Amino acid sequence: MSRERYARQTVLPEIGERGQARLAAASVLVVGAGGLGCAVLQYLCAAGVGRLEVIDPDTVEESNLHRQPLYRVSDLGAPKARAAAASLATLNPDVTIGAAVERVTPANAAKWCARADVIVDAADSLALTYILSDECRRLGKPLVSASVVGLSGYAGVFCGTGPSYRAVFPEMPQRAGSCAETGVLGSAVGVLGTLQAHLTLAQLLGLAPPVLGRMVSVDLATLRFGGFSFAGASEPPEPLLRFIAAPEVRTDDVVIDLRSLLEAPVSPFPGALRLTVEQAAQRPLPADARVVLCCRSGIRAWQAARALLERQVRDVALIAFGD
DSSP states (O other), X not given: OOTTTTXXXXXXXXXXXXXXXXXXXXXXXXXXXXXXXXXXXXXXXXXXXXXXXXXXXXXXXXXXXXXXXXXXXXXXXXXXXXXXXXXXXXXXXXXXXXXXXXXXXXXXXXXXXXXXXXXXXXXXXXXXXXXXXXXXXXXXXXXXXXXXXXXXEEEEEXXXXXXXXXXXXXXXXXXXXXXXXXXXXXXXXXXXHHHHHHHHHHHHHTOSSOOTTEEEEEETTTTEEEEEEOTTOOOOOSOOOOBOOGGGOOTTOEEEEOSOTTTOSSOSSTTOEEOOXXXXXXXXXXXXXXXXXXXXXXXXXXXXXXXXXXXXXXXXXXXXXXX
């Protein structure tokens, strides 16, 4: 490890040689190698975090390049995780970088989260945020999550010994915009991703005051920063709405696919009912069967599940297919 490489940060009294050694011994899982993930990965790698694992199922597209500076035109069509790992390897040879071209799901989240000291949620999926939060809370691992759409966003540190994401956001929103639908400015993503990297470093270094249980909000349209502590937030009561993986569906489940036929002409579950949220909320259902609600993002499944819980249907599971 080159002392000169990290000289400008080890001179800080909050870090020093001891702090740098802590970073070198640490491992971080970054879920998502898009706009947020690119910023997070670059700064964690440059800071000398010993091991980085990046996982992303997607490939580099031309529309990514304005906000994902890890990639070049020559990377178009390449898996993001591998292209990111190759770029990072040229940035800092001190860092061991692992890359996985796959999607994090309820079936493999525990395996991935167990591999790291801190988990960074840089994916553009609310359902995945809840999945990661549930696993991090179970494992006692800190989760650094961020979101940005347009010119605003937030970043916070959840789980570990602090409250989970569900404690702050017990309910999914009625709708959620994506970068493709709502738009996003590359510099805004960079600000939130860099803030996410800073929170990760602060957590690894044990800086005071602790960042665990804190959230920072940013509105770059008005140049306003906010934030609050949620360290005393209570976990929501049971029953919790949980996401499962498609292979976990049982033959005796009642599966309701909430996607339209235009959106998904064929359901992966041959016997699935094709209903809207409103129809699912009113549908008579067997009292002794588990109901599995499916949609693309998880939001419609969550809404239908809430309506079923009000009808005293207690055995409900959710599936978010993603894009």
